[in-house]
Amino acid sequence: MREISTDEILGPLNEQQRAAVTQIDGPLLILAGPGSGKTRVITHRIANIIAHGVPSFNVIALTFTNKAAEEMRVRLKRLVPDNRTWTGTFHRFCSRLLREHASLVGLKPNFTIYDMGDSKKVMKQAIANVEVDLRHYSPDMLINQISNVKSSGITAADFQPRPGHSLDAIVAKVYPEYQKLLKMANGVDFDDLLLHAVDLLTNSPEIRKALDLKCTYMMVDEYQDTNLAQYKLIRLLNHSVQNLAVTGDPDQSIYGWRGANIRNILEFEKDYPAVNVVRLEQNYRSTKSILRVADQLISNNRQRKEKKLVTNNAEGEPARLVTFPSPQDEGFDIADSIALAVQKGERRPRDFAILYRANYLSRSLEHSLRSVGVPYQVVNGHEFYQRKEIKDVMGYLHLLNNPDDNVALERVINVPPRKIGKVTLTRLRNFAQDSNISMLEAARNAEQIDSISKSPTGKIASFVSMYDRLASVPTEEVELVLKAILEETGYRDWLTDDGSEEGFERARNVDELVVAAQEYDRDHPDPTESGGLEGYLEQASLVSDTDIWESEADFVTLMTLHGAKGLEFPCVYIVGLEDGILPHERSSGDDDEIEEERRLLFVGITRAQEQLQISRCMNRFRKGSYWPAIASRFLMELPREEMQIFEPASSHHFDEEALADSIADLDPWMHDGLPSYDINDDVGPSIEIHDPPEDGDGSLGDVVRESIAVAQSESGTTGDFSNSGEGATGKTAAAFPRIVTAAQIEAEQAAMQAHVRLHPESYKVDMEVEHPEYGIGVIVEITGKGTKRTATVDFERLGKKRFRLAFCNLRVN
DNA sequence: TATTCGCAAGTTTTT
DNA sequence: CTTGCGAATA
Numbered sequence: 001m002r003e004i005s006t007d008e009i010l011g012p013l014n015e016q017q018r019a020a021v022t023q024i025d026g027p028l029l030i031l032a033g034p035g036s037g038k039t040r041v042i043t044h045r046i047a048n049i050i051a052h053g054v055p056s057f058n059v060i061a062l063t064f065t066n067k068a069a070e071e072m073r074v075r076l077k078r079l080v081p082d083n084r085t086w087t088g089t090f091h092r093f094c095s096r097l098l099r100e101h102a103s104l105v106g107l108k109p110n111f112t113i114y115d116m117g118d119s120k121k122v123m124k125q126a127i128a129n130v131e132v133d134l135r136h137y138s139p140d141m142l143i144n145q146i147s148n149v150k151s152s153g154i155t156a157a158d159f160q161p162r163p164g165h166s167l168d169a170i171v172a173k174v175y176p177e178y179q180k181l182l183k184m185a186n187g188v189d190f191d192d193l194l195l196h197a198v199d200l201l202t203n204s205p206e207i208r209k210a211l212d213l214k215c216t217y218m219m220v221d222e223y224q225d226t227n228l229a230q231y232k233l234i235r236l237l238n239h240s241v242q243n244l245a246v247t248g249d250p251d252q253s254i255y256g257w258r259g260a261n262i263r264n265i266l267e268f269e270k271d272y273p274a275v276n277v278v279r280l281e282q283n284y285r286s287t288k289s290i291l292r293v294a295d296q297l298i299s300n301n302r303q304r305k306e307k308k309l310v311t312n313n314a315e316g317e318p319a320r321l322v323t324f325p326s327p328q329d330e331g332f333d334i335a336d337s338i339a340l341a342v343q344k345g346e347r348r349p350r351d352f353a354i355l356y357r358a359n360y361l362s363r364s365l366e367h368s369l370r371s372v373g374v375p376y377q378v379v380n381g382h383e384f385y386q387r388k389e390i391k392d393v394m395g396y397l398h399l400l401n402n403p404d405d406n407v408a409l410e411r412v413i414n415v416p417p418r419k420i421g422k423v424t425l426t427r428l429r430n431f432a433q434d435s436n437i438s439m440l441e442a443a444r445n446a447e448q449i450d451s452i453s454k455s456p457t458g459k460i461a462s463f464v465s466m467y468d469r470l471a472s473v474p475t476e477e478v479e480l481v482l483k484a485i486l487e488e489t490g491y492r493d494w495l496t497d498d499g500s501e502e503g504f505e506r507a508r509n510v511d512e513l514v515v516a517a518q519e520y521d522r523d524h525p526d527p528t529e530s531g532g533l534e535g536y537l538e539q540a541s542l543v544s545d546t547d548i549w550e551s552e553a554d555f556v557t558l559m560t561l562h563g564a565k566g567l568e569f570p571c572v573y574i575v576g577l578e579d580g581i582l583p584h585e586r587s588s589g590d591d592d593e594i595e596e597e598r599r600l601l602f603v604g605i606t607r608a609q610e611q612l613q614i615s616r617c618m619n620r621f622r623k624g625s626y627w628p629a630i631a632s633r634f635l636m637e638l639p640r641e642e643m644q645i646f647e648p649a650s651s652h653h654f655d656e657e658a659l660a661d662s663i664a665d666l667d668p669w670m671h672d673g674l675p676s677y678d679i680n681d682d683v684g685p686s687i688e689i690h691d692p693p694e695d696g697d698g699s700l701g702d703v704v705r706e707s708i709a710v711a712q713s714e715s716g717t718t719g720d721f722s723n724s725g726e727g728a729t730g731k732t733a734a735a736f737p738r739i740v741t742a743a744q745i746e747a748e749q750a751a752m753q754a755h756v757r758l759h760p761e762s763y764k765v766d767m768e769v770e771h772p773e774y775g776i777g778v779i780v781e782i783t784g785k786g787t788k789r790t791a792t793v794d795f796e797r798l799g800k801k802r803f804r805l806a807f808c809n810l811r812v813n
Numbered sequence: 814t815a816t817t818c819g820c821a822a823g824t825t826t827t828t
Numbered sequence: 829c830t831t832g833c834g835a836a837t838a
Binding site for chain 1: 814815816824825826827828
C-alpha cells in the first residue's frame with residue numbers, strides 16, 4: 001500500500017476539520033453545517049486512520065444514499081487507491097448481513113426486497129385474513145403505523161398495544177399476520193432489512209461480536225436521519241470497541257416522518273459520555289447573502305443545537321422573493337430566465353436546479369422548460385421501476401430468483417393474459433396458505449385442488465411448465481434471463497399487439513430495461529460479487545432517487561427538496577412557497593412538524609452557491625380547479641429587507657375569476673406537453689422581473705440548443721466517471737432519470753409543425769383532420785364549448801365518431 | 814369466468 | 829391525468 005503523507009491528509013483542511021480528522025479512537029460527534037466540507041472530513045479521516053496502521057477493511061462507513069456512498073468511495077480511492085474499506089447504505093449493509101445469515105431470522109438467502117407497492121399488497125392480504133374493522137382507518141394509515149413500529153425496532157412478537165388505543169389494537173392483529181405472509185413469500189420490506197438485522201445481532205451474540213470486532217472503526221453519515229432501529233444497529237456494532245464517528249446536522253433533519261429520530265443526534269453526548277464534539281461552521285458553498293437567508297429562517301426553530309454559519313465567500317447578489325399570478329407564469333418565467341442566461345453564455349443548464357416540495361409540482365415546470373427548449377432531467381427515481389410494464393417483467397425476474405415470491409406470482413401469472421382469473425387465483429392462494437406452501441408450489445399441484453375446475457387447471461399447468469423452462473436459464477447474466485422471459489412469455493409482442501403508441505412506448509421501456517441489464521452484467525462480471533440475477537434485483541430494489549441523478553450531464557435538474565439534500569448548484573429556484581404546500585397541509589399539525597418543514601426549506605436554500613430565487617403563486621391548481629393560494633408563513637421569516645422582492649404590478653389587470661375559468665378550461669393542455677398555444681397569453685403578461693427575451697423570432701431556442709449541443713459533446717469527453725470498486729450505484733441506475741434532451745425537444749417541435757393540434761375553438765366544420773388510430777376524416781358537426789366542445793368526425797374507413805376537442809388527438813395537416 | 818369498459822376518486826417527502 | 833374498482837359482456 002502506498003504511504004500517504006500527513007501533508008496530503010491534513011494540508012487542505014481548516015482547523016476544525018483537522019480536529020475531526022486527527023481524532024482516531026473513541027466516539028466523535030461532528031456537527032457539520034451545510035457546505036462545510038463534511039465528505040472531505042470523512043474521507044480524510046478514514047485515510048488518516050489507515051495511515052496510522054489500521055487495516056482498511058476494519059473501517060466501515062454507513063450512509064443513507066448510494067450516491068453519498070459512491071462519492072465517498074471515489075474520493076477515498078483518490079487518497080488511498082487500494083483500500084478495502086466498505087462504504088454503503090444502511091439498507092445494503094443489512095441486506096448483505098441477512099443474506100449471509102438468512103436462516104437465523106427465518107428467511108432464505110434469496111429473499112425478495114419488496115417495494116412500497118408490493119408491501120401494500122401483502123398488507124391488504126393480511127388485513128383481509130384477520131378480518132379487522134377498518135372503518136375508522138385506511139390501509140395506508142395502518143401501513144404507516146406498522147412502519148413506525150418497525151422503525152422503532154419493535155418486532156411483531158414484542159409489540160404491546162397501548163391500552164384503549166384502537167389503532168394499536170388493530171396493529172396487534174395485523175402486524176403478525178403481515179409478517180407471516182412476508183415470511184411465507186420469503187420477502188422483506190424496507191423496514192425489515194433493519195429490523196431483522198437488529199434481531200439477528202441481538203439474538204446471535206457470536207455473530208454480533210465477530211462483526212463488532214471486524215468493524216473497529218465506524219463512520220455514520222447523516223446521523224440526524226437515523227431511526228431507532230438504525231440506532232440500535234449502531235449500538236450493537238459498537239459494543240466492544242467504541243470508535244464511532246458520526247456526522248450530522250440537526251438543522252437538516254428532514255426524515256422525521258419516516259421515523260428518523262432527531263434525539264439520536266441531540267443526545268449523542270449522553271449515549272457516549274467520552275465523546276469529543278467538533279463543529280464545522282465554516283461554509284465553502286454559498287455567498288454571504290444566501291447564508292444569511294438560511295440562517296435567519298432556521299433561527300425560528302426552537303429544537304436545535306445553536307450553530308453559526310460563516311463564510312469567506314463573496315457577498316453575492318441578494319436572494320429574490322417573487323410572487324407569480326399562476327404556476328404557468330412561475331414556470332415560464334423561470335424557464336425564460338434560464339434560457340436567457342444560457343443564451344448569453346453566462347450559465348449552462350447544469351448550473352440550475354428547480355426544487356419543490358412534492359413531485360406533482362414538476363408538471364408545469366416541465367411544460368415551460370420544453371416550450372422554451374431547455375433540456376432538463378426530472379429526478380424522480382422510482383418512477384421508472386413503478387411503471388406497470390417494468391414491474392411485470394421484474395416480477396418474472398423476482399419469481400425466478402425466489403420461487404416463494406407470491407406477490408410476484410400473482411403479478412405475472414396472468415400477464416400477458418392466460419385466462420387465469422381472480423377466482424382461480426383466490427383458490428390457489430387459499431390452498432397455498434392452508435397447506436403452508438408457496439403459490440407456485442400450489443400451482444404445480446393444481447389438479448389436486450378440488451375447488452379449481454378443469455379448464456383453469458390446464459392453463460395453470462402450462463404456466464408452470466413455462467416457468468420451469470425459464471428456470472433452466474442460467475442466472476449469471478441478467479440480460480439473457482430477461483431476453484428469455486420476453487421471448488418465452490411473449491410479453492413484448494403482447495405490448496405492441498394493439499399497435500397503439502402507448503404500447504410501443506411501453507415496449508421501449510422494456511428495451512431500456514434490457515440495456516440496463518446489459519450494463520449491469522458488464523459492470524458486475526463476477527456472480528459472487530453482487531453480480532448475476534440476485535445482485536441485480538437487490539440493487540434495483542435499493543436505488544433511490546438521488547442515486548439516479550446525473551451530475552455530469554448538462555441538464556437543468558428538477559427534484560424534490562428531500563432529493564436535493566447533499567447536493568449543490570450555482571443557481572437554485574425553490575417554487576411553490578404556499579400554505580399547504582410548504583409547509584405541507586398533511587404535516588401542519590404540531591410545532592415539531594412545522595419545524596421539520598422549515599428545515600426542509602433550509603436544506604433547499606443552502607443548496608445554492610451563487611443565486612437563489614424563492615417563489616410562490618397566487619393561484620394553484622387543486623382538486624380540479626384553480627384556487628387562491630395563501631403565501632407560506634415561512635416567507636415572513638426571511639430577511640425581506642435585504643432581499644429583492646417582486647410582486648405582480650398593481651396595474652396588472654388580474655381578474656381572479658376569469659383566470660380560474662380560463663385556466664380550468666385549459667387544464668387538459670397543461671399536462672400533455674403540447675404547447676399549441678401559450679397559456680400566458682390568456683393570463684396576461686407575466687410580471688416584469690428581468691428584461692423579456694427578444695420577440696419570438698425563434699432564434700432564442702436555436703441559440704440555446706446550440707450551446708447545449710456543445711456542452712454535451714464536451715461533457716461526453718470529460719465526464720467519464722470510471723467507477724471501479726463495488727460500484728453500488730453504477731451506470732444501471734444512471735440510465736433512468738426522465739431526461740428530455742435538446743434533440744428530443746427538437747424532434748417534438750418538428751413533429752408538431754408537421755401536424756398541428758389546434759385550440760378547441762379553432763376547429764371548424766369541413767376541416768380535414770387526422771386521428772392516430774382512425775386515420776383521416778372530415779369534421780361534420782361541432783357543438784358545445786370549453787372542455788365540452790365536441791366534434792363529430794366522419795372517417796373514410798370507420799364512419800362517424802364524436803370527440804371532445806380539448807382531449808382528443810385530432811391533428812390538422 | 815375472464816376481459817374489458819366506464820366511472821369515481823385522488824395526488825408528501827423515501828430507504 | 830392516473831389508478832383502482834365494480835359491472836357488463838363474451
